[in-house]
Each structure stands twice: as structure tokens, then as C-alpha cells.
Amino acid sequence: MSKHDENVFTNRRDLKADAGVRQIDETPSTGHSIALMTEVGRALAPAQLEQRRLIHREDSVRRQSDAFREIRTRLLELSGGQNFITLVVSVSPDSGGSFVARNLAAAFAFDEAKTSLLIDCNLRYPNQHKALGVEPEKGGLIDYLEHPIRGLKSIIYQTGIPRLRLVPAGTSRENGGEFFSSFRMRAMLDSLRCRYTDRYLFLDGPAIKGSPDARILSDLADFVVVVVxxxxDTPAAVNQAVANFDTSKLAGVVFNQSA
Ligand SMILES: Nc1ncnc2c1ncn2[C@@H]1O[C@H](COP(=O)(O)OP(=O)(O)OP(=O)(O)O)[C@@H](O)[C@H]1O
Ligand SMILES: [Mg+2]
Structure with a gap:
């Protein structure tokens, strides 16, 4: 790989204290397990995963996959045993926020007892569907929020990675604030999280600088991971960015070296 990472997870909290439509049921009910969800099509091979800048189990990306597993472990320690929603946002655009969100979601899906759902909340520059090679033919997040009658099932796509699903952003928008602060968005996340106890949700938000969306999205999340x-960014800029979030939600800061 021409690019490599230097992910360092700085904990800010006291640790003591080829895709298709998914095949799982999404009718309202709670507390089921979906780790044994049906996968349609073949899982991507390690070389295909590397092309998509995704971790896998082979040695060639061991350093990266260990870094993401470490973040997974820390989040699980903080959570006290319940599934949760994690917002991943970078301080400045193009710093690797989506890269970290995607790989963190993949690290959770590595665990055969867990499933993860990555939700692309960058409405202006959505990229997870492209990065994961998903064709969002039935729309995404915004399409559901505007027309919930379509049902959640239609906007959850397989990714070629077992147990990792994607909700693409859908029709792109300049401003997500009105959607992210809506009752419908909160209800959607509640229903996605509560429906399956082994499902972990990851929100990929736009950079903190230049948009209020990251802060608005943090209200919907249990944890926030900030990518630098x-x-x-200067230390002062990082501190200023981090100050946007409730300290009790701030799970850590990842320093990402993308080139
Ligand atoms: N550690 C890394 N190793 C390899 N490639 C990386 C790494 N971090 C980022 N990249 C690549 O750099 C590019 C920008 O990353 P990414 O899209 O994740 O940034 P972002 O902060 O989400 O940007 P945006 O502001 O558009 O949301 C992508 O092509 C991504 O795959
Ligand atoms: Mg991004």
C-alpha cells in the first residue's frame, strides 16, 4: 500500500470507571441476535479488501487491524456490556474520518458474535458506498427519512464483509442538521440499535470544522471518536474541536497518518 496508518488511540475517559440487499428481518421487535445473519454472495478476498482500504485477518495489515481491534476493545470496556452507537468524525476534512469509521465497523464485524451497521451521515460528500463498492439503488438514509413508508430494510446493504452492513447517505444534501435533529432520525437509530442486541452502529459524520452536523450527530451517539x-491540525485546533462534545461521550482521539 502506498499509504499507511499510524493510528494512536488516546483515551480521554477513565477506563476504570459485491453487494446486495440484506436478508434479515427488520420488523419492530427487540432483543434478538443476528450474528448468524444470511449473507448473499461471496465474502471479499483480502486483496479486494485492501483495495477498498479495509482491514482483514492476514498479516499484511496486522498493524492496522490490531489498532482497530484495540479501539474496539476500549469502546466495549466503556459500554458496560450493551450495544451502542459510535460517531466517528475528523477535525478537518479529508483526514481519514470515513476510513476510521469503516475499519472500526469492520473490526466489530470480525467478531463472529457481533454485527455492525455503518451509517453514512456525510450528506454533502457521502463516500462509504463508493469505498465499499455498494450501488445504493434503493436509496439511503435521506430517502428513508423523507419517505419512511419505504421501510428500513430497503436501505440496508450488504458489503461483501460478513456481518458488516451499510446504510448509504442517499440523495445528497447541503445541510444535514434538520434531518439529524429530527424525531424520525432518533427513532430510526433507536429501532436499529434495540432490534438486535449484538448490532453495533457507527455514524460516519462530516468534519467538525465547517459544519454543525458533527455536534448535532453527537447528541444521537453514545460515544464519539475524533480523528486527527x-x-x-494544531493541538489548539484539536482541543477546540473536541470541546464541541460532551466529555462523557468522548471515547478517544485517533491520530491517522494517511500518506
Ligand atoms: N490510514 C490510511 N491508510 C490508507 N488510506 C487512508 C488512510 N486514511 C485515509 N486514507 C484515504 O485517504 C482518503 C481520505 O480519507 P477519508 O475519506 O476517510 O477522509 P474524511 O476525513 O472522511 O474526508 P471527508 O472530509 O471527505 O469526510 C481516502 O481515499 C482514504 O481511503
Ligand atoms: Mg468522510
């Missing part, structure tokens, strides 16, 4: 482009 290595050498891009």
Missing part, C-alpha cells in the same frame, strides 16, 4: 489527520 496526523500533522494537519
Amino acid at each position: 489527520g496526523y500533522g494537519r
